[in-house]
Amino acid sequence: MKGRVLELSVMATSLKQAVHNLHKNLECPVCLSFFKEPKILTCSHTFCKACLETLLESRGELLCPTCREETSVPGGDVGRLQSNITVRSLVEDVETQGQTESLTSHKATCVQLEELLNRIRPDEELPRRTAE
Numbered sequence: 001m002k003g004r005v006l007e008l009s010v011m012a013t014s015l016k017q018a019v020h021n022l023h024k025n026l027e028c029p030v031c032l033s034f035f036k037e038p039k040i041l042t043c044s045h046t047f048c049k050a051c052l053e054t055l056l057e058s059r060g061e062l063l064c065p066t067c068r069e070e071t072s073v074p075g076g077d078v079g080r081l082q083s084n085i086t087v088r089s090l091v092e093d094v095e096t097q098g099q100t101e102s103l104t105s106h107k108a109t110c111v112q113l114e115e116l117l118n119r120i121r122p123d124e125e126l127p128r129r130t131a132e
């Protein structure tokens with residue numbers, strides 16, 4: 001019985017962590033708000049369509065703000081880049097659900113969120129430089 005309670009509390013903690021991570025993953029690194037019409041670059045980083053349009057206009061080419069890799073934009077139209085449907089639906093979910101608390105108390109949603117989180121890989125795998 002004790003093990004079961006522990007298990008549940010571990011689950012609750014990891015769900016809270018999941019929701020926290022989720023919110024971070026849904027933030028555009030350029031405008032620092034939730035993604036709007038998220039588009040995937042060839043380097044697999046995701047940004048809002050509007051943010052990419054601004055970048056493209058100001059530079060005449062699309063360099064990833066995170067890793068500097070160039071993405072060729074078909075016809076110069078950012079709208080034709082691949083949409084990140086997973087991120088988009090997550091943003092919709094979060095915005096619909098509103099508060100974090102209502103998310104954590106909604107078990108079914110959380111299980112789904114955790115599954116989805118496993119599919120989204122944030123930038124944490126980028127090599128991190130340590131001071132030498």
Ligand SMILES: [Zn+2]
Pocket residue numbers: 028029030031032033035036047048051
């Ligand atoms: Zn943005």
Ligand SMILES: [Zn+2]
Pocket residue numbers: 041043044045064065066067068069
């Ligand atoms: Zn990138």
